[in-house]
Amino acid sequence: MDVLIERCCGLDVHSDNVVACLMVKRKTPIIRSFGTMTSDLKSLRDWLAAEQVTHVAMESTGVYWKPVYNVLEDTLDITLGNAREIKNLPGRKTDVEDAQWIANLLRHGLIRPSFIAPRDIRDLRDLTRYRRKLVQSVSSERCRVQKILEDANIKLTEVVSDLFGVTGQGLLNAILDGEVITPKDLDRLVKGKLRPKIPVLAEAINGNLREHHRFLLRSFLSRLDSLDQQIAVVERRIADLVKPYERLLELLDTIPGVDRIVAIEILAEVGADMSVFPSERHISSWAGVSPGNESSNKKQKKNRTVDGNVYLKSILCEAAWAATRTHNTYLSQKYYQMRARKGGKKAIMVVAHKILIAAYHILRDLEPYKELGSDYLRERFHRQTERRYVHELEAAGYVVIRPPQASVSPMT
Template identity: 25%
Template sequence: MSKVTTVGIDLAKNTFVLFGLGPKGHSGWKRKVRRKQLLEQLVRLEPCTVALEACGSSHYWARQIRALGHQVELLPPQHVKGYLRGQKNDYNDAQAIAEASEHGRIRPVPIKEVEQQDDQMLHKLRQGVSKDRVRISNQLRGLLAEYGVIMPQGIAALRRELPLALEDADNGLSERARQLLHRQYQRFLEVEQELAWYDQQVKQRSRQDETCRRLQAIPGVGEVVASLLKGWMGDGRQFRRGRDAGAALGLIPRQNSTGGKDVLLGISKRGDPYVRAQLVHGARAVVARADGKMDRLSRWIQRLKAERGFNKATVALANKLVRIAWVIIARGEHYQPSEQRLAV
């Protein structure tokens, strides 16, 4: 096998394509291997750079390949797309990945360790259970409305009012409808118990993790948001400064500028939408309670609310909170409200 300096791998479920580049970017070789043959193929190579797209199973393979002594880079797929030449196939995809790595202008995605993936799995499963609860509650409320029984909005109201509606003999519900609604309500209660278990796991994890405890000192950051930020950001070293973290999470304006004329639109909404949404929810709670307070952060929020409105002030605060979180995670500092280290 000829000397290679960079190997691009197009990942799949069972079949992988490798494209090797030699010194000075000259094309080396290409291979198609089965899943069980991938590590056997790479162990024969001298230590080099192995590039993969950041996609499903990529963090697992990155850890396995790194253990062989290679330098591994995970590249964002949307940026690799620009290096694709010719028609799309596995070989051209692998070549594009290798050339994107050789170019060196794409910031790689940090490789997640097993513990970080465990934390993210916990939040993804919790998010799925939470969606199930909302779906079932909306379904129950809609089915009851078909019989003229109107339930107030909110989970707590449904939990309180639905058993009363099932016991009310004068509301027009048939016996069959009561039986069906009762079964679905029992399922709703089971989902609530499952969600409570996940909430307890998140809180327990946040209490045990020292970084999460420091993050919870930030206004608007509780146990859930702290755990989400820690899982999303990792050690924070992939960002040079806090502003880069805010940009990666999509909390900066989207540009459509040309000819020297700057045009700023709404936020870019890049990155993880669930992390961004939870952070905005936390910021909204802080903005809603800022009136009448005289500390520096509250005065900044009050001025921004008066100039730009509630929603823009909320997003601006969320961006500021991400930048503060980066300082706490990447530099190991503590939040000090007296000094108000808001700009990073």
């Protein structure tokens, strides 16, 4: 097998040490071990530079590869390989042999590099993922508030649709004061469309509230305030980082179901440079929204979606749910068409796949989303039906003559 890289190095990365295997054409491999402190990694970098190494490869082992990558990325061509794809043969599992195996694969060009976003995109990704975790924590705390109210025989959730709106917050604060709330008090607290429900609210808000419930309720509400403040801080930081990408965000925002937050999250996951993905099929497979392909003995087995970027997949599914609620759009019509055939869950994955394909072409071509309309699928079905009927008639020996500029009438 031809050697493509003359001076390369394979790294077997662990939490506390890095085993390096230096391979030079026609020479015995050189094995060295380094620590993972910053000074040790700088020593690794200096050693590789002294040996005139041009390419380095390592496994994507948890988060342990990141410190190594941060030190070496400015001076070397680094290939990050999927651990499942470059696994060594059974019975040869040692750190030294792993490093030699990685170096040998690298020198022959047999490692498919994983996608590593630029540094500013990686920073943005950390923030968007952290914001998502904070939002999930807010949802958890709100569920705890509702749970403790139910435990105290307070049925606010049966009357108030938004327990954490202006009126809901006022009612929760009144509950914490420890007084019996009368209809007169509610007349002062309740605003808007809830005012006709004051008699029902008076029954729902007075339950069996003990000091234990008030303590937990204060803790939950305090935690919610803290989370809201932290989310605001993170969003300000995100706003600073996305300023160079405002044009891309505006273009992504033209996709039905995609708002500014979702556009930022998509940009943070896939980056702004689409040249790293050769086609829409590659990015769909990387994201985990494309159907799998499993066949044996000419039999098609399960075609469940492949494993991929779980963060991006969840973002796309949220955007797909929002797209199904839009009116007169191709994506909403596609959802209802697929739901009738495959069910709701598979239909949502199909729409998520379509949104990612649209985002890929928007980021690659720098053009806004082109809406096909809700009639596109129906008209395409009519055209396909017409072609099929014409083909069957011609196969049976008939000659089909179409009038000039004939239009296909809608089928009932």
